Amino acid sequence: MAELSNRERLQIPRQTMPTQEPLARRTNFDEVALGFTLELAQQEAERCLQCAKPHCVEGCPVGVLIPEFILALRQGDIEGAVRAMKEKNNLPAICGRVCPQETQCEAKCVLAKKGEPVAIGRLERFVGDYELERHVCPLERTTPTGKQVAVVGSGPAGLTCAVDLGRLGHEVMIFESLHKPGGVLVYGIPEFRLPKRVVNGEIDYAAECLGIKMHPDAVIGRLYTIDELLNEQEFDAVFLGTGAGLPSFLRIPGINYNAVLSANEFLTRVNLMKGYLFPEYDTPVKVGQRVAVIGAGNVAMDSARCSLRLQALHAQETGEVHIVYRRSPVEVPARAEEVHHAEEEGVIFDFLTNPVEIYGDESDNVCGMRCIRMELGEPDESGRRRPIPIEGSEFDMDVDMVIMALGTRPNPLVFNEAGGLERTKWGTVVADEETGRATKARVWAGGDVVTGAATVISAMGAGKRAAADIDRFLRGEINPW
């Protein structure tokens, strides 16, 4: 293909991602977004202006070499694109699917000023999937250092940290409390958004290349304490990437009735335990005919969309799924794409609505929910307008299942007998933002356990920065304590 002028590049429309039709996909757990073909990917890659100062890279928490990989892709050098990608991103097939590109790299794309940005996320996924299938660019280890690092938690932060440390020649063992690695990528994010074969494929491939050891079924804080890892088990450093796994429940009457559950429980049953395949798999998962999901983050969207699918699988044609949110559409914290997909699939949004009580029947099963209408007042400390109840506006919702998706906090279990490890009043670990250093010697932390619930990619960024700092420490270049 002849080299295009910038004017010609600007003429090319942003390529649309092929997806399953809404009506079809709400009856299955298969992936919604089907991925670019090579033609679509190359057409999209042609849109990139190859800016001399690429702002997109500034928008990426791990600094992916975006113009480089896109250039290689459009020149037909897909292996080159993979190599450029994996310079900075160890898990592109995952990031390409779950990163909020619209607020990161794509938000900074120069094309976004006048039209639509380059679909960087979709291109990333294309490159990641290509590599996942062909393994053309295995990760390589530098000279072994003989140093050993314990990474606690195998979610986005832990995995990224482990892979970077492995590349730098350190021996890494990942301790995971559940039976499968991946953390929120396997227990939280549903199959239709992030297929488990992608997660398992990325993890297995990276671990194999770098000799990373995986210890599942290991609840740190119980099986070993952090002190034991450092002293008895003789790890030179510990990285905590244990996420924010504790669910929050509304403090209203009726939250312990049957069919009131945390999004964590619901999603874990569906995703990690494959409850949607019950009885082929042993873990059951129930779904109501009229489900209310409380909250409007990504976890709420995932819960709502899983509910729709379970209703279809359980052949409940009269099923209804509501998102109940106390603020307005403007404040919705979920990614725009997730909200859009949920709407397309038929999720009903009840904005400015707050539950005040859940009703139970004689068997202690949910049989309704009392709500109150809200209005927005002055901005609160989060900068969003504070929702205020409208007096006398209470009404009853006819629901038989309530899923609480109200955000999560770090699990304190890991901190058992971890003297000297300072935490905030929110239960998060006090750690330096740039280096991930915690207040306890030879301990680093990153991801949701430090920030509270945030995004996959910001956790990956923290894992990466911590790995670099741990490396400097292990090589004797710094000794911060």
Place this chain on the structure above:
Amino acid sequence: MYKILHKETLSDVTKLMVIAAPEAARKAQAGQFIIVRVDERGERIPLTVADHDREAGTVTIVFQEVGKTTMHLGTLEQGDELATFTGPLGHPTEIEDYGTVICVGGGTSIAIIFPIARALKEAGNTIISIIGARNKELLFWEDKMQTVSDELIVCTDDGSYGRKALVTEPLKELLEQHDGEISRVWAIGPAIMMKFCAKTTRPFGVKTIVSLNTIMIDGTGMCGGCRVQLTDGAKFVCVDGPEFDAHQVDWDLLLARQRFYLEEEKQAVERWQHKCQLGVD
């Protein structure tokens, strides 16, 4: 994978397994539990630690075949392996010298009360034990309980062995006979038994500890499926328990929550039995 080193049949439906789990054995204490998953398609269920041997690197579990998972587990033999064996989880029993204590074990939970009674005995307590089951066939470890008890009462619901009584009857008599002398009661068994033990001891004002076995998935505080309502708020059995003050527990809600998946459990059992008859799997 975690190998089954030894299997014992305690009754037709009650099995004991000694599992090779050297890391868990280092830490296991009476009162804690393990999350077990039989195979790749299995569910995660909590089983209380019945015993451990740090030197041999083993943890012992005892279970009754009541659902698909425990039935499946019961078909495994020495040399077979479990997919998941995570723990020890939860808080251990608070062992101190309290004075004179009563230890009640019902059905399969005789295996759970035994290590607690043993630890309490070693700490200097005088132990009065009551063990009970529906019938003689379901009773086990009378001899073991004898070795750690200063007094042992054995009863069955149908009178086929020992005294014909529910465990609450001798419990009430003991509290009356030893009024003011009993410092604490441990009552471990089916939820309904624990509920009535709590009711029995309440008028005597004797602190009563129960070990709750609720539905849970991860066992680390993540799912919240195990939550139980106490007088001072909701708690998670997995991280706040599994032992609680029996007089604080909302028993009716606990019993209702245990019944939530009854339909699915029945379906899974029927499917399993059908498969077994066909001789597949």
